[in-house]
Amino acid sequence: MVLRFVVILCCIKLISSFVSYQPEQVHLSYGGNPYEIVVMWSTTNQTNESVVEYGIGGLIKQATGLSTLFVSGDNETRSQYIHRVTLLQLTPRSKYVYHCGSDQGWSDLFWFMTSSDESTWTPQLAIFGDLGNENARSLPHLQEEVQRGMYDAILHVGDFAYDMDSENGLIGDEFMKQIQPISAYVPYMTCPGNHEEAYNFSNYRARFNMPGNSEGLWYSFNMGPVHFISVSTEVYYFLEYGLKLVTKQYAWLEQDLQEATSPENRSVRPWIVMYGHRPMYCSNTGDDDCTHYGTYTRVGLPFLHWFGMEKLLYDYGVDLVIWAHEHSYERLWPLYDYRVHNGSYEEPYRDPGAPVHIISGSAGCKEDTSPFRGDLPYWSAFRSTDYGYMRMRIFNKTHLYMEQISVDKEGEVIDHIWLIKNSHGSYA
Numbered sequence: 001m002v003l004r005f006v007v008i009l010c011c012i013k014l015i016s017s018f019v020s021y022q023p024e025q026v027h028l029s030y031g032g033n034p035y036e037i038v039v040m041w042s043t044t045n046q047t048n049e050s051v052v053e054y055g056i057g058g059l060i061k062q063a064t065g066l067s068t069l070f071v072s073g074d075n076e077t078r079s080q081y082i083h084r085v086t087l088l089q090l091t092p093r094s095k096y097v098y099h100c101g102s103d104q105g106w107s108d109l110f111w112f113m114t115s116s117d118e119s120t121w122t123p124q125l126a127i128f129g130d131l132g133n134e135n136a137r138s139l140p141h142l143q144e145e146v147q148r149g150m151y152d153a154i155l156h157v158g159d160f161a162y163d164m165d166s167e168n169g170l171i172g173d174e175f176m177k178q179i180q181p182i183s184a185y186v187p188y189m190t191c192p193g194n195h196e197e198a199y200n201f202s203n204y205r206a207r208f209n210m211p212g213n214s215e216g217l218w219y220s221f222n223m224g225p226v227h228f229i230s231v232s233t234e235v236y237y238f239l240e241y242g243l244k245l246v247t248k249q250y251a252w253l254e255q256d257l258q259e260a261t262s263p264e265n266r267s268v269r270p271w272i273v274m275y276g277h278r279p280m281y282c283s284n285t286g287d288d289d290c291t292h293y294g295t296y297t298r299v300g301l302p303f304l305h306w307f308g309m310e311k312l313l314y315d316y317g318v319d320l321v322i323w324a325h326e327h328s329y330e331r332l333w334p335l336y337d338y339r340v341h342n343g344s345y346e347e348p349y350r351d352p353g354a355p356v357h358i359i360s361g362s363a364g365c366k367e368d369t370s371p372f373r374g375d376l377p378y379w380s381a382f383r384s385t386d387y388g389y390m391r392m393r394i395f396n397k398t399h400l401y402m403e404q405i406s407v408d409k410e411g412e413v414i415d416h417i418w419l420i421k422n423s424h425g426s427y428a
């Protein structure tokens with residue numbers, strides 16, 4: 001009798017897991033402007049529709065979108081449907097509730113806050129790289145803080161899940177479920193890292209939807225007084241996927257910087273913050289490119305020295321550059337071509353003469369943290385191998401604040417700086 005019951009239960013389990021229209025892996029990102037939000041989720045089987053019901057105070061509106069079939073690149077060809085719906089013309093600084101799915105199954109109810117259109121808005125972001133499915137040390141802190149409403153957006157600076165394609169994409173699914181308590185509430189903005197490389201970055205390109213038309217490999221977006229630029233450092237390291245990706249990104253970056261630094265744009269959004277996965281500089285041990293002098297992303301492709309990005313950062317006056325990949329935290333003095341350009345000796349970060357580089361890649365993954373070499377180079381200001389993540393708050397057009405949180409030390413702030421710019425523009 002008991003055995004028969006167990007057998008029946010097992011059969012029900014098998015059948016019900018075979019067909020599933022239940023939304024999972026819900027996550028948000030910014031659309032083409034700050035008042036557009038893209039909602040994404042996955043279902044095992046194809047649903048008749050992809051719908052988001054949403055509104056301020058209740059589910060009074062409805063938007064529909066599309067789903068695409070995603071097949072893991074390996075021989076097992078596991079498949080899922082990935083849905084994306086764009087919510088247009090949202091009201092600034094409002095709390096929206098939403099759920100997603102279709103009449104065949106709905107997600108939990110979630111909420112998000114839209115960007116403000118007021119110049120007094122002081123957006124705050126959490127920023128980190130290298131967060132895995134295993135040993136995701138920062139995850140509980142981020143889940144707690146996001147749901148308390150501390151952040152307006154997240155920047156995940158490459159290397160997800162370790163790896164999203166592992167076990168035929170199951171690790172990617174697990175990871176997307178782990179971050180849902182974050183990513184269903186705030187835009188989760190990304191860039192590709194080396195761990196996304198499998199099958200030409202197919203998991204990254206399919207699972208995230210970033211602004212622009214480069215499948216999320218490079219893009220920019222605006223948030224209050226900041227113009228954020230996301231680049232793929234990986235185009236320089238996996239040339240087998242096409243040299244044209246290096247040239248296309250470089251041309252796009254230059255054009256984007258030109259537009260962002262036009263007098264009318266820069267007077268409204270003076271801060272330009274770029275992020276990408278592999279650093280131009282680092283003082284870690286090992287043989288990563290950042291431990292070498294002529295990093296590809298900095299000085300250009302090997303031998304040719306074409307398409308190096310550091311000069312662009314300098315010429316267009318990029319204020320801040322954020323990297324990951326090294327599983328550690330490192331803050332540099334204002335730096336260009338291995339020369340420190342402090343604002344002054346007393347206040348290096350007040351009106352500095354070069355971009356400020358910061359590496360924050362110790363969010364936690366199964367590969368442990370990255371040690372530093374013994375000496376502190378003259379261009380490095382502070383470093384730590386504690387697990388953790390960074391917070392950034394943009395106070396106004398002149399003041400930007402950043403701090404690094406150690407999760408080893410229960411959330412203690414181990415480093416902080418004010419970047420102060422009375423004017424923004426080319427350092428040249």
Ligand SMILES: *[C@@H]1O[C@H](CO)[C@@H](O)[C@H](O)[C@H]1NC(C)=O
Nearest residue numbers: 018019020044045046079080
């Ligand atoms: C649902 O998806 C599973 C897994 O991809 C597949 O084997 C099954 O045939 C699908 N069922 C329907 C009704 O589409």
Ligand SMILES: *[C@@H]1O[C@H](CO)[C@@H](O)[C@H](O)[C@H]1NC(C)=O
Nearest residue numbers: 073074075076077078167168
């Ligand atoms: C897929 O490839 C892996 C490694 O080559 C192998 O171990 C596995 O058995 C293959 N699976 C199928 C379904 O062919």
Ligand SMILES: *[C@@H]1O[C@H](CO)[C@@H](O)[C@H](O)[C@H]1NC(C)=O
Nearest residue numbers: 046047048049102103104105
């Ligand atoms: C989905 O579409 C199929 C085929 O058009 C239809 O038979 C079914 O009733 C629809 N399901 C729902 C829940 O609308």
Ligand SMILES: *[C@@H]1O[C@H](CO)[C@@H](O)[C@H](O)[C@H]1NC(C)=O
Nearest residue numbers: 200205214215240241242245
């Ligand atoms: C890899 O993907 C990118 C983006 O879709 C594409 O432009 C490129 O041609 C692909 N490379 C190869 C070798 O398939």
Ligand SMILES: *[C@@H]1O[C@H](CO)[C@@H](O)[C@H](O)[C@H]1NC(C)=O
Nearest residue numbers: 222258259260262263264265
């Ligand atoms: C200002 O920025 C917008 C995008 O945010 C761009 O479309 C526009 O061309 C820029 N203006 C100039 C003069 O470059």
Ligand SMILES: *[C@@H]1O[C@H](CO)[C@@H](O)[C@H](O)[C@H]1NC(C)=O
Nearest residue numbers: 333340341342344345346348
């Ligand atoms: C930059 O400022 C820091 C802090 O005062 C100082 O330690 C460092 O030596 C300065 N570097 C240069 C090149 O002035």
Ligand SMILES: *[C@@H]1O[C@H](CO)[C@@H](O)[C@H](O)[C@H]1NC(C)=O
Nearest residue numbers: 394395396397398399400401
């Ligand atoms: C910008 O913010 C900083 C920090 O809160 C403050 O000290 C400064 O006075 C502000 N500047 C302006 C122009 O509001």
Ligand SMILES: [Fe+2]
Nearest residue numbers: 159193194325
């Ligand atoms: Fe990496």
